[in-house]
Amino acid sequence: MSGIIEAKLSELGITLPEAAAPAANYVPFVKTGNQLFIxxxxxxxxxxxxxxxxxxDTMQTAQGADAAxxxxxxxxxxxxxxxxDLDKVARxxxxxxxxxxTGDFSEQPAVINGASNFMVEVFGDKGRHARSAVxxxxxxxxxxxxIEAIVELS
Known part of the structure; x- marks a missing residue:
């Protein structure tokens, strides 16, 4: 039986892929205490x-938001x-x-909003986060x- 978050993903038409393996000498995530670094x-x-x-240059802001x-x-x-279990995500x-x-592109926040908005859509208030867009x-x-993330687990 799927949990609340997986049901929300299903409602949004999202099927999660298999978690990607690392492309170099690192691990995909580290759990320490109740924190998860992805x-x-x-x-x-x-x-x-x-x-x-x-x-x-070759991409517009809306495409960047889709990528995010x-x-x-x-x-x-x-x-x-x-x-x-995604219901273990506390925040x-x-x-x-x-x-x-490019050096003159200044819409990084609008691009990363593609990820931020989705996190809030999926997790509700638990998806609201601090952020950098660089x-x-x-x-x-x-x-x-x-994009990388820090997550609190319950």
């Missing part, structure tokens, strides 16, 4: 890496892998979003967005 997730789905490009939402879906997949504490963008000259595999 390594940066990129916009990837069953068809592979999505949303490659640079905001302010896909990163958030992958963050939630890691939460599920770490806990076995999304912080998101750190990196946006592959420009990057490039990101792994040429993706537009990468």
């Amino acid at each position: 390594s940066g997730q990129i916009p990837m789905n069953a068809d592979g890496i999505q949303f490659q490009g640079k905001l302010g 939402k896909l990163c958030a879906i992958n963050l939630i997949a890691q939460m599920k892998a770490a806990t076995g 999304v504490v912080k998101l750190v979003g990196f946006v592959n963008s 420009s990057a000259a490039s990101l792994p595999f040429g993706v537009a967005v990468e």
